[in-house]
Amino acid sequence: MYDYIKGQVTRVTPEYVVLEQQGIGYQLFTPNPFAFQRSEEETQVFTYLHVREDAQQLMGFPNLAQRELFRKLILVSGIGPKGALAILASGEPTHVIKAIEREDESFLVKFPGVGKKTARQMILDLKGKLNDLIDIEQLEFEDDEPSLFTEHDTVHEMEEAMLALTALGYSEKELSKIRPKLKANNELTTTDEFMKKSLQLLFSGK
Template sequence: MIDFIRGTVVHWETEYIVVDVRDIGYRVFTPNPYFFQRSDEPVTMYTHHHVREDAIHLFGFATREEQKLFRKLLDVSGIGPRVALGVLAGGRPETIVAAIQQEDLNFLTKLPGIGKKTAQRMVLDLKDKLGATVETSLRAAAEVSGAGEGPSAWSEAREGLAALGYTQAELDRAWQGLKDSVTAEESVDSLMKRALQWLFKG
């Protein structure tokens, strides 16, 4: 099992990139090939080595959270590697996890390759198994922002959410939806969770 690779990106297509690892080019299928910009700097990709009778494929991800969610998705009946990759291309890991936990079939069925029955199976099979994935993402973002508690919690939560990839416009809308219910005692972690729920619904 190949858990990760480290090398330079030398080529990319719409579905995969080629990573040069000590003069060997690995074709790695990834949710967003253009995330890995071509440069002389090495990149680390967390991978899933998938073997079947007629093919051997390597799937790669920018974070451990994506890798873990991809593997969880493969446990769902009807979801293979290509569909799981499409799911991750359709949303951030924490957003997908929140949709599964909240049983939001409307969101899930908008993901590539996911119909209503598959969405129902995702909820049934994964709802109680994904808490650690989104919590890890939130903690990592909080650490980046130097999160604490107190009246300035939103500015710190905002930085953490920005680290997860949300735009300033999205965060402004989230604040408009949350500001009337925020208290001086609310923690950054609590604000981030509520903002994620608001962004997901909005």
């Protein structure tokens, strides 16, 4: 129904963003809301309308590769929209695709809600069917941009990232293991940076 929407990001929460277009605020559930920033500039968001008996939810993605992989993932038995968003939270579709192609169950089970049975089902259903997604142009995020401020109280940004990860299905036990490392990292200043580093730590098991 909707392929993409262009508008202004007027609100960012741990679960969704609001994109305003012609006076209408669209609530978009997205893998990492903090990949977006409130701005008066126009932002293009690729969308997917998920319809069920009791609700309609509009999903939003910063690039086409994420949206297309989401559509593939929700076809797998055992993976719903929330689970698919959690898998995409790292923002790297190619990592998921390569893990499926390599039949790397140990990587896939690190996602919240994905056990061995679901990981095997992902491989069975999707292996050999995702290579076309690798060629889709992806939006690149700069990880090495210099900090805008030399000193910054980042407690709020870190807690926002923790709330977003909780919404994706990560447990407090898992998050408590990485909190000390996040607090000790002075290079992290934005919620998006905390999200990316958190996911990196969660996946490395360190």
